[in-house]
Amino acid sequence: MKYDLIVYGGTIIDPAMNREQRCDIGIRDGTIQEVSAGLDRSNASETLNAGGMLVIPGLIDMHVHLSKVYHGQYGQKMLALAGVTTALDMAGPADEVLALARQAGTGISVAVLDGLRPGHNVKDEDPARAELDQLIEGSLCNGAIGIKLRGGHYPMSPEATGRAIRAANEHKAYVAYHAGSIRHGSVVEGALEAIELADGQALHLAHVNSYCRGASRCVIEETEDLVNSLLANPNITCESYVSEFNGTTAKCSDGRPESQVTRRCLTTRGFPATQDGMEAALRSGWAFANMPEGGIMTLITGEKAVEFWRQMNTAAVVSFPINPPEPRLRFATAKRKDGAFVVDGISTDGGGIPRNVAIKVGLSLVKLNALTMAEFVHKTSIRPAYILGLHNKGRLAPGADADITIIDFERQRPISTIANGRIIMHEGVVCGSGCRIITTAQGKEHVLSYGLEPVIMDVACSGFYKRLELEAPR
Ligand SMILES: [Zn+2]
Known part of the structure; x- marks a missing residue:
């Protein structure tokens, strides 16, 4: 057979290839082989009818939780049900996420950040540089692509937070931050402080909508302050979620x-x-x-x-x-003068937390004309693929990974999830297994030791660092 799978009859929305039309997709060995109208279905071992549906590049959720405390044993299934094909776990520990991926994998690809918590994996709230260096190296060897500073929940001093961001940048590890230090909590002042502490370096500021809940001022003022700070600091990678x-x-x-x-x-x-x-x-x-x-x-x-x-x-x-609607709408849609989005992605902060609503709620923004369907795809797949350095994802073109989400637009729900060329969810039934772990060259052996398939990426070559050269001339 020429193809393992043909997805036929759906309307493809693929802004990366400038395509919005009815087309079929031929898939073999986990890769898209051909995208064109009227593929001969007798050439495929399996076919999937996407008639009346939208066919988009697989959702890449830049903020999920798949560790034990966040019910990672269910999270993989919940992601497949939500149309997600790739996800970034935002707290680790990597060993837990890997162990659960082996047990409960549903065929998606997962990258992990190791969480940093004073009194647990660093001595106290003011860890020295040497301790941070050791933690980052250890995380990379454990299969993580970097670290997550969990200041909102477990704050460190602003100085130590700044040190951690610098250390990660020097190691060319990914670094995300749920803002909050012992000076400012998980509120807008904490988020503004985070951007200052980044000091022009690469930093992923997690769930930017969550800092604007009216703790200090009215939510609109808080939101505009944070939008303005993000506009002035294009070194910051960020996502927002749309759940209340x-x-x-x-x-x-x-x-x-x-x-x-x-x-x-x-x-x-x-x-x-x-x-x-x-x-x-x-x-x-x-x-x-x-x-x-x-x-x-x-x-x-x-x-x-x-x-x-x-x-x-x-x-x-x-x-x-607790999330008011105004910041969710504003961060999902805010644009720079050149038309690029201020906030890189629509995420969920879901996984094992039951709020995997990028499609369910995100498509409301399309129906509201706040986003076009192409922009929705941009924020849920193209841009996250760029940020995470996943050069074969975010588009439906020959040679790209066969990660596809099929959507019932009217009912705002995913109908099928295809990951690595296999149908892993169809009509609410999850049938995928296994898990690919996106890791660095340093983490490869560790991932293999879990019997999981490593996909090697280079954080230094990902959009997370590339944007410093391309988008942030200072
Ligand atoms: Zn989170």
Whole structure:
């Protein structure tokens, strides 16, 4: 047979190849062979009817969670269900993500950042440069492509944060930051401080919408301040998500939630930042526990949520509907003068956290005429592929990886997910297995030791660093 799979009859939206038309796609050995109308289906072992659907390059989600604490054992399935073919895990640890990928892989490709947490993998909130160097090298050897600073939850000093960003840049490792230091929390001042601490170097500022919840001023002012700072600092890579829900931990010690973010979510609605306050918020419908049901994580609230949280000895992931609509809309659509987007991608901060809604909510922006369908593809695939240095993704052209998402536009949901040339999800049934780990040359052996397939990328040659030369003449 000439092809393993032909996807036929759908409307292809492929801005990278300037194509918006009805076409068939012929796939072999995980690679797109041909894109043209009227491919002979008798030449394929398998065919997939995409009639009436939109066919787009596979979604690349630049911010997900697939470790144990964020229910990575369900996350892979949840991503396939959401039409995602490639994802960046934003906290690690790499060993956990790899172990769960081996157990519960659904055929997607995953890259990992190792989270940094004072008192756990660095000594305290002011780690010295040598300690940071060691941590970064260790992360790369463990298969991660870099590190994630988790200041929003577990802050370090601004100086140590700046040191970590510099160290990662010098090692040419990827570095992302959930803003927040011991000076500023996970609020707009923290995000503005993060951009200052980056000091023109490469930095991925995580989920930029999440800092604008009206903690200091009205959400519109906070949002515009952050948009302006991003406009002035094109060295910053960033994504925003479109869900109203956040995701954080409800784990309590000494009578209060350990996470600063959780405490802020409670006080925002007038609950005390204590364990009792956490319980009251779950009971009242302000907090939602992330609970497994039917092989995926779901959101539950009320008495049932309190019960589950107690069973977990408070160590449950919780979500609050705390993201106002204005920043979500603004960050998803804001553009520079030259027409490029200010925020690189639409992400979800999902995976094992049940809010993988890039398609479900993101297509609302298309229906609102806030984004064109081509722009949606740009933000969910083309640009993330560039940032992550995945040169064979983000387009549907001969030679490209056969990562494809088929969408029912009217109902705003993914119908099929094709990853590496295989159908891994169809009509809500996940049938993929295995996992490719996007890693650096340093991490290759470690990934192989898990029996997983490494895909080698060079962070230095990814858009994450290239943009410093191309987009940020200072
Ligand atoms: Zn996250």
